[in-house]
Amino acid sequence: MMKKRYLGIVCLITACALLCCGCGDKGTAILIGETKESADVPAEGEQEASRASGQAGTAAQSAASGETASEARDTTIRVYVCGAVANPGVVEIPQGSRVEDALEAAGGFGAEAGREAVNLADWVSDGQKLYFPKEGEAVEESQAQSDSASGLVNINTADAAALCTLPGIGESRARDIISYREANGGFQACEDIMKVSGIKTAAYEKIKDKITVK
Template sequence: MPMFRKSMIVLLLLALVAGGGALYGMKSTEDATVLDAGAKQAMSSSAREAQEDSITVYVTGAVNQPGVVSVAAGARVADAVNACGGLLPTADAAKINMAQAVKDGQQIRVPEKGASKATKNATATASSSDNGKARASTGSDADAGELININTADEAELDKLPGVGPSTAQKIIEYRETEGQFASPEDIMKVKGIGKAKYEKMKDRITV
């Protein structure tokens, strides 16, 4: 009998130990599941926040890798240009405002150096072989046929457009600096003082 009792006690203790181990294992699994779900939720929230804090812009022109890039909300033109590998040696950085804040969906075009200068030099060379009256006529025709980039032109160039004076030219430049570059020639009608009638007069003379 004493031996039987001892055996029963030993078996009972073993059963208690086994039961406690099983309960501990189940509790650990539940904790791990809760922790895993919490980690996934935290990662998902971080991903959403990162996506909400970025914007997408389209960079073209004289940059190393033109295309669509994502930058942080509140980024500047310089950040978008750097995301495209930086400027090419031929880029005319003086014609673009690197400190301008960019907006989601905006197009940024970086102009190249010497494009307008080369056109003017070619016109001057062609005119130099004619007499004074012919030179004036040739120069006038060349100015009429030269497209003006409304995203990069200065006040003097914009002033050449039909219906645009110094005041309107300044408004065009101010619009570029505050609202960003024009995505298409038609966008110039967003500038105060330029309506459908004025646009029809200048549409064959402008580009972006």
């Protein structure tokens, strides 16, 4: 009887010793119902912090991208280039560009371009239309602008409406002036207008200070 009681006490002490040794390593303990992988998952608070950090980084990248796009829009302009150029159309060039830059973006002059008609050193602005005339158009346009600036009517290039602004010149006389210059290659001097039927010295005196043949 004593022997059995002794054996029971020894078993109890051994069981307690084994139990104490198993509880000593708390660092590697895994709760019942979870795996090693789930034990490594960050706590909910840590996950929220990580998501917030990621969203902040994405927002910062989007803002930087938006600023870059805005800066690009602010530093470029769009200009409509047409007429005697290689590739007419809307071109995009840097802000602060000149006409020559817009021309280059449109492929350069066309074969029939009047190359001296447009001031290539002039500045251009956003939304501007640049027309490059052909060679024949260039001469006429340049001359018309010069005559308009001087306030004189060029009897070699003026149309009927412009000729009718001269004192004593009506539609019929304007047609006569145009017919004469077409038949004779133009007027060499202002006085030659008196060679037109119906225009004599008295009529010439009224208009001589208002006409030119340049």
